[in-house]
Amino acid sequence: MPTTPLITSVQSASNKVTLNWQNFCGPYQVWLKRSPTDPHWQAVTGPQHSETATIGVLYSNAFFRVSGPSPRFAGDRACEECHAGVHASAMATRHARAYKLLQDIGQQNNQSCLPCHTVGYGTATGFRENDPRRAHLAGVQCESCHGPAALHAANENDPLVRPRVEIAGQLCGGCHMGVHQPDYPHPGLYEDWAGSGHAIVTEDMNPASRINSCGRCHSGSSRLALLKGLDPAVAVAGDANIGVSCVVCHDPHQNTTHPLQLRNPVASTNDYFLTTTEAFASKYNPSINLCAQCHNHRGATWTSSGRPPHHSPQYNMMLGSIGELPAGIAPAGASAHGRRIAKQCVGCHMPTQEFEGQSESVTTRHTFKVESYQSCAPCHPFPEPLAQFTMQAVSAQIDQLKQALDLWATSKAPEALRTKYGVRAWEYTVPGDLSSGGEGPTAAEQAQVPDAIKKARFNLYLVKYDGSYGVHNGPHSIKLLDAARSWIQEELNK
Numbered sequence: 001m002p003t004t005p006l007i008t009s010v011q012s013a014s015n016k017v018t019l020n021w022q023n024f025c026g027p028y029q030v031w032l033k034r035s036p037t038d039p040h041w042q043a044v045t046g047p048q049h050s051e052t053a054t055i056g057v058l059y060s061n062a063f064f065r066v067s068g069p070s071p072r073f074a075g076d077r078a079c080e081e082c083h084a085g086v087h088a089s090a091m092a093t094r095h096a097r098a099y100k101l102l103q104d105i106g107q108q109n110n111q112s113c114l115p116c117h118t119v120g121y122g123t124a125t126g127f128r129e130n131d132p133r134r135a136h137l138a139g140v141q142c143e144s145c146h147g148p149a150a151l152h153a154a155n156e157n158d159p160l161v162r163p164r165v166e167i168a169g170q171l172c173g174g175c176h177m178g179v180h181q182p183d184y185p186h187p188g189l190y191e192d193w194a195g196s197g198h199a200i201v202t203e204d205m206n207p208a209s210r211i212n213s214c215g216r217c218h219s220g221s222s223r224l225a226l227l228k229g230l231d232p233a234v235a236v237a238g239d240a241n242i243g244v245s246c247v248v249c250h251d252p253h254q255n256t257t258h259p260l261q262l263r264n265p266v267a268s269t270n271d272y273f274l275t276t277t278e279a280f281a282s283k284y285n286p287s288i289n290l291c292a293q294c295h296n297h298r299g300a301t302w303t304s305s306g307r308p309p310h311h312s313p314q315y316n317m318m319l320g321s322i323g324e325l326p327a328g329i330a331p332a333g334a335s336a337h338g339r340r341i342a343k344q345c346v347g348c349h350m351p352t353q354e355f356e357g358q359s360e361s362v363t364t365r366h367t368f369k370v371e372s373y374q375s376c377a378p379c380h381p382f383p384e385p386l387a388q389f390t391m392q393a394v395s396a397q398i399d400q401l402k403q404a405l406d407l408w409a410t411s412k413a414p415e416a417l418r419t420k421y422g423v424r425a426w427e428y429t430v431p432g433d434l435s436s437g438g439e440g441p442t443a444a445e446q447a448q449v450p451d452a453i454k455k456a457r458f459n460l461y462l463v464k465y466d467g468s469y470g471v472h473n474g475p476h477s478i479k480l481l482d483a484a485r486s487w488i489q490e491e492l493n494k
């Protein structure tokens with residue numbers, strides 16, 4: 001949390017410059033000078049509370065500075081009176097003992113450690129070593145994340161000095177970064193996360209058609225609003241392009257429901273999915289596996305013909321609860337991985353790294369990728385070749401079935417579809433990644449696609465979009481592909 005205004009962007013247009021900055025509260029003032037050696041800063045705005053300003057500048061060179069109030073820290077005790085509930089839980093997390101960690105190893109006066117283990121270190125009213133009057137600012141507290149809030153504690157109804165509520169990954173990343181790794185500059189949690197798919201938003205989540213529907217899994221701000229029972233279209237309008245940031249998975253205020261401040265458990269065995277249309281509050285289930293909150297099939301069925309199932313069926317695949325099987329074929333059920341790996345997804349996708357001789361230095365990788373096979377070792381002597389063999393075999397079957405569907409499309413599909421769409425005659429209206437070249441049969445024309453082909457393509461896309469090519473649930477993936485093969489064969493034999 002910056003304690004002085006931090007300019008975040010400078011955009012120039014003809015004879016105009018727009019500045020944006022961030023800080024905990026105003027009033028701010030923008031200053032300008034024309035050369036770095038000029039000792040005089042000239043005020044170009046009056047005091048203002050907004051964190052943006054457009055200035056008409058007539059010089060080809062200009063240097064800007066934004067001034068703001070001096071940060072005034074109060075310490076967590078000052079918040080207790082009015083925020084008793086949050087205070088009791090937030091100050092019971094390990095954040096509160098961050099300074100004690102330094103004392104335990106005699107590093108409490110080490111200036112390089114204090115910025116992340118105390119409140120406001122290095123600023124006029126922040127923590128200071130060997131100063132008993134500042135002892136109440138030891139540890140990570142409310143103001144480490146909300147900015148200096150003494151003005152707010154003294155004037156709680158003044159909206160202009162209300163503390164920041166920030167949910168971007170940088171908030172936590174400012175402290176949870178690589179410096180601590182014994183093998184620094186090995187990436188830390190923040191760097192891991194920032195390079196992962198969770199940090200990005202691939203499609204604009206602000207449109208009204210997306211903010212509540214797609215946003216419940218793709219937008220951190222929309223999801224957090226929904227978790228509080230708010231309507232994202234009102235609560236975060238215009239600000240939904242925040243990915244799956246730290247606080248989507250971690251609730252920084254609690255440490256009792258689940259370890260490590262997690263919002264949900266890391267394992268569960270009940271089937272679950274979240275559609276884009278149902279009321280979030282009636283469908284949300286806090287006791288479902290954290291990853292499965294989003295990595296579920298979203299209500300996909302073989303009867304929908306607009307698009308293939310979404311890319312996210314991993315949880316249901318692990319449980320063996322998605323896909324079509326012919327009558328008489330028993331489902332394979334949950335995989336050994338879903339049943340036996342205590343932390344399920346986290347067990348393989350977020351392995352812990354331990355550093356010798358440092359009892360507490362355990363880091364959970366946050367790239368969310370399966371980066372090492374160490375976690376498989378307790379059960380498999382040669383996990384890497386096993387995984388490669390399985391993935392190659394499943395990919396090869398997917399390719400074969402796609403060829404068989406193309407053959408059906410060009411030889412057996414109803415004439416009208418065959419001439420109009422060629423190899424895409426078996427596809428969804430908006431075809432998936434297995435095809436290229438344009439649209440598939442329209443909504444009306446989908447009625448001409450036999451049910452057997454619809455079930456086959458559904459299974460095929462589920463296995464493909466699961467993305468693990470049989471690792472999440474080998475037996476179930478194989479059953480789905482075998483079923484697809486028999487249905488395609490049936491249609492080819494007609």
Ligand code: HEC
Pocket residue numbers: 074075076078079080081082083142143146149150152153154156157162163164165
């Ligand atoms: C005298 C009572 C009082 C004290 C003391 C107080 N607050 Fe508040 N706080 C409030 C009120 C009232 C609100 C506004 C609640 C609302 O509008 O929903 C608020 C809101 C907040 C918010 C949310 C702002 C938002 O935009 O949603 C944060 C964060 C916060 N306070 C942090 C703190 C911190 C940190 C301290 C201690 C340094 C503190 N407060 C001390 C009464 C107080």
Ligand code: HEC
Pocket residue numbers: 101102105107110112113114115116117174175176177179180358359360361362363
């Ligand atoms: C950039 C911010 C930052 C700085 C600077 C920093 N720390 Fe930390 N420290 C952290 C964070 C974040 C954690 C929690 C790590 C976790 O749980 O993943 C932590 C955890 C710790 C722990 C407990 C975990 C462990 O590794 O055993 C100790 C002890 C510690 N820090 C000591 C220090 C010392 C000593 C210094 C100065 C030499 C220092 N820290 C500097 C952010 C920082």
Ligand code: HEC
Pocket residue numbers: 076079083086087088090091095140141142143144145146165166167224228247251252253
């Ligand atoms: C580790 C960082 C962190 C600490 C420490 C922390 N908070 Fe927060 N707080 C957040 C974040 C992030 C949010 C927004 C996400 C959320 O509501 O879960 C938030 C939200 C809030 C809100 C708004 C809640 C709402 O429902 O909109 C209040 C009020 C608040 N915090 C007060 C406090 C107080 C008081 C303390 C200290 C006792 C504190 N926080 C400690 C990070 C923190």
Ligand code: HEC
Pocket residue numbers: 093094095097098101115116117118140144145171172173174175176246247250251252255259260261
């Ligand atoms: C001012 C620095 C700072 C900020 C900001 C910060 N942390 Fe921490 N965090 C720490 C330190 C230091 C520790 C180690 C505390 C300990 O082990 O006692 C820690 C520990 C943790 C832990 C381990 C808790 C446990 O129970 O073992 C989690 C989880 C965590 N932080 C998450 C977050 C999240 C999420 C945010 C952002 C909302 C955040 N932190 C912001 C410094 C920070």
Ligand code: HEC
Pocket residue numbers: 197202203210213214215216217218274275276293294295296297298310311312465466467
């Ligand atoms: C139930 C949660 C959920 C909902 C609702 C949801 N998605 Fe997704 N989506 C995911 C997950 C999880 C992934 C990542 C799957 C992966 O990487 O294999 C994903 C992946 C994607 C991708 C693919 C990104 C890539 O790497 O190719 C796109 C595009 C996408 N979603 C768009 C949307 C749109 C548009 C909507 C709204 C109509 C939406 N999603 C609704 C969970 C959801």
Ligand code: HEC
Pocket residue numbers: 195196197198200201202203216217218223244248249290291292293294295345346349350367368369
């Ligand atoms: C709030 C929803 C949400 C939660 C919770 C969630 N994910 Fe994701 N995940 C997504 C979305 C959305 C994407 C796709 C991002 C994109 O490509 O646009 C994704 C992508 C991924 C990817 C693809 C990796 C990459 O870098 O492209 C993996 C692997 C993954 N998630 C694993 C996990 C694991 C493991 C968990 C649980 C610890 C988890 N996810 C929890 C929504 C979520």
Ligand code: HEC
Pocket residue numbers: 291292295314315316318337338341344345346347348349370387466467468469471472
């Ligand atoms: C037995 C270990 C294991 C378990 C348990 C596991 N995965 Fe995976 N997962 C993998 C492997 C291996 C891959 C393929 C990785 C690759 O291609 O690099 C994968 C692929 C993925 C992908 C596609 C990655 C991408 O880059 O597109 C996502 C998303 C994913 N898993 C999410 C999950 C979720 C969510 C869970 C829990 C429901 C889970 N996984 C459980 C091992 C596992």
Ligand code: HEC
Pocket residue numbers: 169172173176189190193194198244245246247248249250260262266290343346350352362363364365366
């Ligand atoms: C998609 C969900 C997800 C996101 C996003 C996420 N985490 Fe985590 N985090 C987890 C899970 C799950 C664990 C615990 C794994 C376990 O139980 O082994 C964890 C563990 C941790 C820990 C404690 C273990 C350790 O390595 O010291 C810290 C600290 C932490 N996360 C901080 C962060 C920070 C900071 C961010 C953002 C930069 C973040 N997390 C983003 C899911 C997430």
Ligand code: HEC
Pocket residue numbers: 335336337340341348370372373375376377378379380383384386387388390391470471472473474475
């Ligand atoms: C808790 C034990 C356990 C862990 C950990 C584990 N597996 Fe497995 N795995 C199994 C069991 C049991 C089977 C089923 C073997 C059988 O068919 O009898 C299996 C099967 C497999 C298969 C064959 C496909 C199938 O489902 O039949 C692959 C591939 C695989 N595991 C890869 C991995 C990888 C990669 C990891 C680590 C990222 C891993 N496993 C971690 C227990 C485990």
